[in-house]
Amino acid sequence: MRKRRQLFLLTFLLPILMILQVSVLSAAPAMQPAPPSINSRAMTLGPKKIEVEMGYGYRQDSFDWNIAGDLQGDNPNVLSELKWEDLLIHEARLGLQAELKNAFVLKGSISYGVIVSGDNRDSDYAADNRNLEFSRSINDADKGHTLDGQLGVGYRFQFISESISVVPLAGYSYHRQYLTMTDGYQEITWPGGPPLGPFNGLDSSYDAEWQGPWIGLEMTLDADKFTKTFSPVSFYAAWEYHWADYYAEANWNLRDDFMHPKSFEHEADGSGMVASLGVCIRLNDRWLVTLGYETEEWSTERGVDRVFLENNSTIKTRLNEVNWHSDVIHFGCSVRF
Numbered sequence: 001m002r003k004r005r006q007l008f009l010l011t012f013l014l015p016i017l018m019i020l021q022v023s024v025l026s027a028a029p030a031m032q033p034a035p036p037s038i039n040s041r042a043m044t045l046g047p048k049k050i051e052v053e054m055g056y057g058y059r060q061d062s063f064d065w066n067i068a069g070d071l072q073g074d075n076p077n078v079l080s081e082l083k084w085e086d087l088l089i090h091e092a093r094l095g096l097q098a099e100l101k102n103a104f105v106l107k108g109s110i111s112y113g114v115i116v117s118g119d120n121r122d123s124d125y126a127a128d129n130r131n132l133e134f135s136r137s138i139n140d141a142d143k144g145h146t147l148d149g150q151l152g153v154g155y156r157f158q159f160i161s162e163s164i165s166v167v168p169l170a171g172y173s174y175h176r177q178y179l180t181m182t183d184g185y186q187e188i189t190w191p192g193g194p195p196l197g198p199f200n201g202l203d204s205s206y207d208a209e210w211q212g213p214w215i216g217l218e219m220t221l222d223a224d225k226f227t228k229t230f231s232p233v234s235f236y237a238a239w240e241y242h243w244a245d246y247y248a249e250a251n252w253n254l255r256d257d258f259m260h261p262k263s264f265e266h267e268a269d270g271s272g273m274v275a276s277l278g279v280c281i282r283l284n285d286r287w288l289v290t291l292g293y294e295t296e297e298w299s300t301e302r303g304v305d306r307v308f309l310e311n312n313s314t315i316k317t318r319l320n321e322v323n324w325h326s327d328v329i330h331f332g333c334s335v336r337f
Contacts, residue, residue, distance in 0.1 A: 049099045053290065055332025057091035059113055061146075062325045063177060063208070065248075065266065067305045068318040076128040078320065082206070084141050084179050087118035091146070093330060105154045105167055113146035120181045123188075136188035139181040139202060147176040152216070167218040173242060174211040175298075177324065180204065201254060208248040208322070210270060210298060216240035236292075237277040244270040246300045246322060259308040266319050268303025272296060280334075288334040298324040 064083040069075030091113035098106045118141035126132040152171030158164065184202035186194050218238040248266040252258050278292025303319035 050337045051095075051097045051099075051288075051334050052337075053093070053095035053097075053109075053332045053334040055093040055095075055290065055330050057089075057093055057111065057113070057328045057330035059089040059091050059146075059326060059328035061087040061089060061177070061327075063087070063179060063323070065322040066320045068320055071304075071316055071318050073302070073318045073320065074128075076125055076131075078125055078128070078130050079317070080125075081121075081123050081130070083121045085119050085121075087115055087141060087179075089113040089115050089146055089328075091328065091330070093332065095332070095334075099156070103156045105156055105169075107152045107154070107169070107171070108150070110149040111147070113148075115142065115144040115146070115179075117142045120179075122181070133188055134190045135193065136186075137199075137202075138185045138187055140183040141180055143180040143182065144178045144205070146178070147174075149174050150214070152214070154218070163222050165220045165222070167220075169216045169218060169240075171214055171216075172212070173214050175209070175244075177206075177208045179206045179208070181206075203253050204251060206248060206250045208246070208266075208324075210242075210244040210246055210272065210324075212242060212244040214240050214242040216274075232282045234280045234282070235278070236280065238275070240274040242272040242274065242298070244272060244298070244300075246270040246303065248322075257310050259310055259312075262308060264305060264307040266303060266305055266322065268300035268319055268322065270298060270300035270322065272298035272324075278330075286336050288336070290330075290332040290334060292330050292332075294326075294328050294330065296324070296326040298322075 062083075062085050064081065066078050066081035068077050069079040091111050093109065093111040095109040096107070100106070120139040120141040122135075122137045122139065123130075123133055124135040126134050150171055150173035152169040154167040154169035157166045159166070181204040182202055184199045186196050186199055189196055216239055218236065220234055220236045223233045223235065246266065246268045249262050250264050250266075251261045252263040253260065255263060258264070274294065274296045276292055276294040278290055280288050280290045282288050300319070300322040302321070305317045305319045307315040307317070309315065
């Protein structure tokens with residue numbers, strides 16, 4: 001998992017450094033004389049406008065996964081199911097957009113969120129279709145964090161005196177949810193199982209990653225070029241489709257028969273859709289404020305669950321599905337250069 005994060009950071013930082021390099025190159029004639037070939041290249045590739053956004057997001061997520069009893073999806077078809085619900089997340093965001101002189105657009109964003117409240121349910125079943133539930137615990141999920149970043153490149157098309165712009169985009173994204181389970185309460189148990197009621201020592205974690213390419217479309221209505229009624233306001237809407245490699249590691253700390261800190265892992269192919277809309281208010285030629293809403297829906301196909309036992313053996317079962325939903329309202333402030 002560490003290699004995946006290093007790949008994401010490398011993928012994110014290289015284009016940012018390229019943008020900065022081109023910006024410096026564009027400014028080179030004003031700083032010192034440069035060969036004509038370099039000057040002409042800077043004029044062609046140099047940014048026409050760079051916009052940096054910093055913001056806050058009020059986010060709520062839900063997340064769930066379930067496994068079968070074997071690789072064929074039987075015995076039973078749902079053996080264990082974990083659900084995290086009402087995850088309240090405070091999120092900090094940083095975005096960068098560079099508009100080049102040849103109408104190409106480079107975009108990058110990264111956000112980090114802290115989970116401050118949430119609930120978890122851990123259920124086990126002895127029969128198909130979630131029947132004969134023999135174990136259920138209700139746990140707190142008020143710790144953990146999230147990390148999201150993506151890069152994209154697109155080409156801007158403008159219509160109606162440049163009041164409407166449409167930007168087809170393609171890029172790469174990375175998303176991580178580090179989820180926890182603490183302060184357990186046993187609601188259902190089996191003969192000889194743990195007693196009902198609260199139990200101590202629960203400090204389990206589930207660390208999930210989604211990453212892969214995406215395509216999208218962004219549309220903007222610049223109201224001051226369309227009508228003088230809303231002169232300082234522009235509206236935007238965007239849609240994205242993502243392909244994802246899904247990978248997760250878990251540490252079930254109260255299971256003595258599992259290895260630690262890596263008790264099991266999940267792998268699957270996934271996909272997601274992201275939709276957003278919002279409004280931008282221009283304070284002056286450089287400063288803007290933004291208010292927006294974004295919703296995401298992700299899921300996986302069937303995958304593999306590998307359990308690592310304390311005796312160094314491994315058990316494989318079918319990962320039936322993973323589902324992740326996110327809604328966020330965000331407020332930001334942008335400055336243009």
